[in-house]
Amino acid sequence: MTVRRATEHDAAALDRLRADGHAEAVLWVLASNERARRFYEAAGWHADGGSRIEDFAGVPIEELRYRRTVANxxxxxxxxxxxxxxxxxxxxxxxxxxxxxxxxxxxxxxxxxxxxxxxxxxxxxxxxxxxxxxxxxxxxxxxxxxxxxxxxxxxxxxxxxxxxxxxxxxxxxxxxxxxxxxxxxxxxxxxxxxxxxxxxxxxxxxxxxxxxxxxxxxxxxxxxxxxxxxxxxxxxxxxxxxxxxxxxxxxxxxx
The missing domain is CATH 3.40.50.150 (Vaccinia Virus protein VP39)
Known part of the structure; x- marks a missing residue:
């Protein structure tokens, strides 16, 4: 997926959340995925300090929690x-x-x-x-x-x-x-x-x-x-x- 297409998907998802009355959105991003983290940070998301370890097929994967306000x-x-x-x-x-x-x-x-x-x-x-x-x-x-x-x-x-x-x-x-x-x-x-x-x-x-x-x-x-x-x-x-x-x-x- 291109950056432009990903940006459009992100904006569409936020618009849907706003339409449903939500004030804030939360998502989890792989800690090791620097490209994804840069994309979300540029789009207004911020890491709030939360993290978790998920088990994927026996492999521990660290994820970071990102938030952003959507109540526009x-x-x-x-x-x-x-x-x-x-x-x-x-x-x-x-x-x-x-x-x-x-x-x-x-x-x-x-x-x-x-x-x-x-x-x-x-x-x-x-x-x-x-x-x-x-x-x-x-x-x-x-x-x-x-x-x-x-x-x-x-x-x-x-x-x-x-x-x-x-x-x-x-x-x-x-x-x-x-x-x-x-x-x-x-x-x-x-x-x-x-x-x-x-x-x-x-x-x-x-x-x-x-x-x-x-x-x-x-x-x-x-x-x-x-x-x-x-x-x-x-x-x-x-x-x-x-x-x-x-x-x-x-x-x-x-x-």
Missing amino acids: GVWDEHAATFDDEPDHGLRDPSVRRAWSRLLASVLPPAPASIVDLGCGTGSLSVLAAGQGHRVVGLDGSAAMLRQARGKQPDLPLVRGDVSRPPFAPGSFDVVLVRHVLWAVPDPAATLARWFELGRRLVLIEGRWSTGAGLTAAECTALLRRLGRPAQVRPLTDEALWGKPVTDERYLLVDS
């Missing part, structure tokens, strides 16, 4: 209406201008290489590309990426796990992430991987009135544990959100 179905369901929120779709010119000004204030001079992790429908990716940057968008939802392609067909988009981005260390000047960290299973481990990807991390997060999210204090504490001090800027300008906000929303740039 909820985002697929919301893709068609996701941009209805002013800060998602940036359809209002004043909201779009506010986000454009914000990005320009924290991104290096163009053309910089930027990865937009959890790019969703691609609104920030398109904005950054419009400022002259070389942007790659990554998201786990196929439906979200279809919406993003509709906005800018030539924008490079990759489907993958944001907590384990399939890019080599040092691939980008900037790692841009908006409203993603709060949703990953292990924020500290995910942040460590994000730092490996680029020279600067631009993180937009919040603790919303619904109770979801991360406070700025929680995020800065995570960064301190990783030895990465950060500057925090509250995002209280109503123009960014298209409406008044009373909950905590902020931008964090590692310094």
